[in-house]
Amino acid sequence: MLVILFLSDTHGGRVHDLRIAEVTPYPLPAGSGLLQDLGFLAFTLPEVAILMLTKQPRGPELSLKVQRANQALHQRRLCIEHVRRRVKRYRIVKDRILL
Numbered sequence: 326m327l328v329i330l331f332l333s334d335t336h337g338g339r340v341h342d343l344r345i346a347e348v349t350p351y352p353l354p355a356g357s358g359l360l361q362d363l364g365f366l367a368f369t370l371p372e373v374a375i376l377m378l379t380k381q382p383r384g385p386e387l388s389l390k391v392q393r394a395n396q397a398l399h400q401r402r403l404c405i406e407h408v409r410r411r412v413k414r415y416r417i418v419k420d421r422i423l424l
Contacts, residue, residue, distance in 0.1 A: 327408045332418065343368060360401060 333349045346368050353359060355372035362377070369375060378395050381387050387395070412418060 327404055329408065329412070335418070360398065360405070362402075 331352060333345060336345055343365055346365060351370060353370060353373050356374075358374040358376045359370060360376045361368065363380075376398060378398055379387065379391050
């Protein structure tokens with residue numbers, strides 16, 4: 326089971342996620358890892374390891390070690406995407422629940 330620990334503020338209009346990430350303070354402790362995709366290529370945090378899939382270069386195949394590392398990262402990302410889908414589907418962030 327995955328638990329969402331942090332949500333940034335919402336932004337109206339057409340704002341790229343990278344710009345939002347750059348102005349948002351993230352509560353990640355030193356030594357932690359951040360799994361990100363190519364849309365955030367220039368984004369870094371101090372003392373946080375950036376985990377990203379390795380793209381296959383033109384021509385040669387990726388080594389077996391790199392392929393397995395990519396598969397492991399892909400499985401983690403897949404779990405995260407399923408959680409994000411549920412948040413969007415159930416409109417947890419968008420709608421206000423009246424009790």
